Amino acid sequence: MPTVLAVSFAGQAVGALLPSVPLLVACAAVGLTADYSLHRWQQSTAATLGKLHATVFARQVVRDLLLVTGLIRIEDQDYETKYLVIICGLLLFYGLHFACQAFAILVRRSRTMPVVTRNIDASPLRLSPALPALVMQRSGQRLLLFSLPSTAGLLATATGGSAWCAAAGIALSAAFAVVTVGMLVLRLLPGRRPRTGDQALEWFEEWLAEYQPTVGMYFSGGTSSVYQANMWLEPLAKLEGRPLIVLRERFMVKQIASTDIPIVCLPKVADLMRLEQSTLKMLIHPSNSGKTSQVLRIPSIKHAFVNHGESDKLSSCNPYAKAYDEVWVAGPAARQRYALADVGIDDKDVVEVGRPQLDAIAPHTGAPAGPYTTVLYAPTWEGWDGNPGNTSIIEAGENIVRALLADPKVRLLYKPHPLTGSVVPRAGAANVRIQEMIRAANALRTAEHPDERPAPSAATELALRTAELERLTTTSFRTGADDVERMLLQTVPEPGRAAAVAAATTAWEAAHWASFPAWEHRIIVESRPNVYACFNAADVLISDVSSVISDYLASEKPYAVTNTSGLSEQDFRDTFPTVRAGAVLTPDASGVPALLESVRHPEKDPYAEARTELKLHLLGPSDPPSVVRFDDAARALCATADARQAGMVVRGLSAIPSQRDAGAALESERVKG
Known part of the structure; x- marks a missing residue:
């Protein structure tokens, strides 16, 4: 042009x-x-x-x-x-x-407005539709x-x-x-003007005083990282107390998935510090970001790092975690990982809470029920450090997919990481080639099975379920930036919507899998179906050293890890404990036939007992359930916050200089800079 x-x-x-x-x-x-x-x-x-x-x-x-x-x-x-x-x-x-x-x-x-909200009635701000x-x-x-x-x-x-x-x-x-x-x-x-910024902040403080939040989640990041926050929405909603989600980027407000939890976005540091005067006692943090240090300045709130997944990678024991009051991990393996890493995390600050979002994963039921073995290939992305062992997609991805497509009784579900190719272009190119291979294989199978298609009613059912789920979960607003803000500010959830969303999601997943033939390979790059739904549909997982392995172990189904690190198999297993209960594939994918054989004939599976033991080691015990342990940890941290506040009053320090003033000074310095 x-x-x-x-x-x-x-x-x-x-x-x-x-x-x-x-x-x-x-x-x-x-x-x-x-x-x-x-x-x-x-x-x-x-x-x-x-x-x-x-x-x-x-x-x-x-x-x-x-x-x-x-x-x-x-x-x-x-x-x-x-x-x-x-x-x-x-x-x-x-x-x-x-x-x-x-x-x-x-x-x-x-x-x-200085504050953007969702699931809160902000009509008093008088923000009319945009031009x-x-x-x-x-x-x-x-x-x-x-x-x-x-x-x-x-x-x-x-x-x-x-x-x-x-x-x-x-x-x-x-x-x-x-x-x-x-x-x-x-x-x-x-x-015709809406409320001023100061009036909006006064309204926000009044809402905080009325709602009286106690627990919350803090998140800051880019669009591609929103999945890290979304995976904690359901566990947060089940916590005892009045939950709140605190964001920092305006665009992120509409990226958060459907939830009944009130959402507030406070872009400026000075406005963020108003939370100090609220009843908020603790925040969980699914990820580290540059803006995390700003909320850690508020001493009246306790902070727990929950991460967005656990793996054997060094990123799962980041030294930044010592900035939080507590580090919540799934099980004993993560506790040991922090101890061995020696990054300054005191063992008493590590709390095992399991992975409450894994309750949706169905348990292992034996050999594949139908004529096809469903294989989920979910490679992770290339990471920031350039380590060739981070992802299998470059060196082994095409070989793995080629070997799977060569088996006439395999149905492949391919779900690459959303960040694939964002750092190493070769990974993105391999991802494109793999998808082309899968489409070509589907074209051949379509010719082989011309009459084996679901009834037209299946597509109709999926369309109806999709429409209902979209109605309940929509975060799409008109394109004008400030009109989006107005819609977000005035959005209030329907009563009982959370339960309705859960039921609609279950119905949609069933309709989705029924809408295509059992022999058809699938490329899954959209947010739905999510990775847990793919776990339930799969008979076996092939992945890399990542949190996907740890989460998949909740099902106790067979899995394989691709070794592109250059280490020998024994050294690979010794270095990464999550590998010890699964098969190891080399870059040439020569072990794929043996893996499929062990899945189809469970008596040939050499890792069944090891998976049960590793699940306990990685995710902790199933009794009490993870949801209960997660809530217990939250209540304990809230009690710590209460004790601190009580101690401040006893020592006569309740009138210390406000962190809001400190935030205002910091914001002023930032603007001048």
Whole structure:
């Protein structure tokens, strides 16, 4: 598209200087169309041009000046007065464009609240529906669309029409801009403005005092990491007390999956510190982030690191964990891992709580029930450290998939990690090739089984279940940024929605698996079905050294780990304890047939007893259930917070300088910096 733009400007310049009316008109029309297409479908390219100062405004000015130049160059035109009017009209239009942008910024600022919420009635903030995105956000598209009449008028004049055609077009463009300015100015009138930022924060503090949260989850991160928070929503909802989710990024508010738990987003440090004055006693942390240190400044809240999964990798015993009051782990294996890593975590601060979200995983029931053996291949991503043993997808992925597809009685479920290819391009390329292999295999099987398809009613049932689940779990809002914020602020969950979501999810999963033939391989890259649903559908797992192995052990089904580390098999097993109850595959995938044989004939499975022992070692005992142990740990940490507060009162230190003041100072320093 940039090439088309450049050629159109060059052609328009030639057409203006010759002058050539057909060339001038054609190139101007092509340029305007290409510019709009660029802003509509290639926004990243438009942003790159903006960094080169070739903004949409500059491009439109050049386009109009070339048109005016062409008009002046055309013979037999009386331009002394007429074209002075045209130029002045264009200047007026551009001035109105600047006014539109200025007022749009003022309106956005007045509507941007310091706190964004979900599942809380924030109607007192009086945030009305936003103006169309074309008015509020898309200044480039607005300029191009409003320029259509003026450009058309100039082109009409260039093709032999009256100069009044150009004047009329410019007047119409200016009228559009005037109306837009009027719409924006009306939103700035005192009676139309929402509550101010200070009033919004006062409302938030009143809500905190009324709701009185006790336990919560703190999360900060990017879109690709939201799964780390979502996996803890259900366990958090089951905790005794009044739970709360605290976020830091505005976009993350709509990324969190469906939940009845109140969600608050506090982007500024100074506003975050208001939690110190609340009844909040403890926060769990599924991940470390740069902004985690900011909430750790609040001494009245206790903090527990729960991680988003446990594995034998060094990342599962990060030294940053010593910043938390406690580290909650699944079982004895993680406790030993921290002790061996010697990263400063005191053993008394490690609490074994199991993995409460694994209750949804069905237990092992023996050999595959149907004619096909379902294999879940779920490789992890390449990680940040460049270790070739992190993921099998580069060195072994295609060999594993090729070996599985060669077996006519295998149904493959391929679920790559969401971050695959984000660091090492070779991993992303291998992921693409694997998916192409699976699609080709499905095409062959379709030809072999032309009559073995589910009844049409299965697809209808899935569509109905999908629609119901989407209705209950939707976090999709209109595209305007501040309109999304308004919808989030005023979203209140339906009573009993959590139970309805759970039932709808179960029904959707059953309909999903029934909607395609038993022989069809599946590529699963969407959020649904989740990895636990894939565990239940699978007879055997092939993965890498990752938390996927630990979680899958809850089922006690057979599994295999791919060794791309360069270590011998014995050294590999000694280095990574999660491997000891599973088969080890080499990069050439030569062990796949033996693995499948042991799955189809459980009497040939040499690791059954070892899996039971390893499950206890990794996940802890099943009695009391993990949900109970998780709740016990939360209540104990809340009691610690209460004891600290009581001790502060006894020592007469309850009036120490507020952390909110410290947060305000920190925010001020950040802004100045």
